[in-house]
Amino acid sequence: MSARRTAILISGRGSNMASLIDAARNPDFPAQIALVLSNRPDAPGLATAKAHGIATAAVDHKIYAGREAFEGSLQAMLDTHRIDFICLAGFMRLLTASFVERWRGRMINIHPAILPSYKGLHTHERALADGVKLHGCTVHYVVPEMDSGPIIAQAAVPVLDDDTPETLGARVLAQEHVIYPLALEIAASGRVRIDGNRVIGAAKTNDNRTLVSPRP
Numbered sequence: 001m002s003a004r005r006t007a008i009l010i011s012g013r014g015s016n017m018a019s020l021i022d023a024a025r026n027p028d029f030p031a032q033i034a035l036v037l038s039n040r041p042d043a044p045g046l047a048t049a050k051a052h053g054i055a056t057a058a059v060d061h062k063i064y065a066g067r068e069a070f071e072g073s074l075q076a077m078l079d080t081h082r083i084d085f086i087c088l089a090g091f092m093r094l095l096t097a098s099f100v101e102r103w104r105g106r107m108i109n110i111h112p113a114i115l116p117s118y119k120g121l122h123t124h125e126r127a128l129a130d131g132v133k134l135h136g137c138t139v140h141y142v143v144p145e146m147d148s149g150p151i152i153a154q155a156a157v158p159v160l161d162d163d164t165p166e167t168l169g170a171r172v173l174a175q176e177h178v179i180y181p182l183a184l185e186i187a188a189s190g191r192v193r194i195d196g197n198r199v200i201g202a203a204k205t206n207d208n209r210t211l212v213s214p215r216p
Contacts (some may be wrong), residue, residue, distance in 0.1 A: 003032040004188045007083040009091040010038050014045025015173065016089040016110055016180050021052050023181030033186040035081040037074070037196040039093050055081060061093055071099045085188055088142065097144035105194065108187055110180050112172050114154055116136060119147035124165040124172065133170060135159050137176045139183035141194065150199045152183040152192070181216070 006024075008017045008036040017036060024033045036049035041058040049056045057077050064070040070093075078086070088109040100107070113123040115138040136156040141149035155175035159168060184191055192201035 001030065001190070003030055004085040005034040005081070005083050006031040006086045006087060006184070006188065007035040007081065008049075008089050010036060010043055010045040010089050011092040012039050012045060012090050014043070014048055014089055016176055017045050017087075017208055019177040019181055020087060020089065020112060020184060021049070021054065023185065029185060029188075031085060031184050035078070037077060039070075039074075039091070039201075044097060045090075052193075057081075067094070067096050068098075071096060072143050075099070075102075084180040087184060090150070094146070095142070100142055100144045104143065104204060105141060108139055108152065108183060109142050109147075109149070110176055110183075111138045111140065111147050112169065112176065114156060115140060115147055115151060122172055124169045127159060128165060128168065133159055135172060137172050137179065139187060141187075141199070148197075150194050150197050152187055152199050153179040155179045156179055 008020060010017050011142060014036070023035050024031055033054055036046060036054055036056045037048055039061045041060055043058070045079070046056045047056065058071045059077060061070045061071065064073070084106060086103055086107040088107065113119070113127065114134065114136045118126050124135070125173050135157045138151055139153045140147070140151045143149040155178060157171045157175060186201070191213055192199050
């Protein structure tokens with residue numbers, strides 16, 4: 001199977017984008033990063049993508065009257081670049097149900113918490129306030145309900161007594177850079193299947209990461 005033409009959608013510096021780009025340099029990787037697209041023309045991640053020789057584009061959400069018009073331009077850009085898979089990497093715009101349904105099974109996102117806990121924003125602060133002992137990150141397929149799609153991969157880190165949102169967030173981010181390329185590799189290769197809200201093929205490892213393994 002040829003590598004799937006993949007777009008990474010960002011709103012900021014795109015640190016997870018960089019980890020995906022690095023992974024896709026492997027000629028055996030099943031996804032080709034063909035476009036980095038931002039809703040902010042000044043997003044620092046666009047310059048990073050350009051430095052790697054990747055096509056970039058910006059669709060400024062501020063100039064549109066509503067989400068449907070914005071997403072129409074977004075889709076046109078994706079069509080122009082013949083994109084067939086999307087990775088959301090710090091893309092800070094809620095997408096409409098119609099856009100999500102169009103890309104169902106072909107769009108994934110990374111979230112800085114162990115879903116289904118701590119959906120939404122300020123996850124590190126909320127985890128510390130609740131006194132949990134483990135926190136982490138999740139890569140999941142995108143569905144219309146926010147942060148609720150089938151889970152592809154997860155990683156857990158311990159919450160330390162002296163943690164701040166910043167120190168905890170830094171440890172979580174390091175794991176995001178590990179599991180997002182893994183999840184893209186598995187999702188793009190078609191080595192798992194979705195059964196309801198479950199991704200069949202995920203298994204827990206001894207180092208606290210939930211990885212996705214190929215079908216036997």
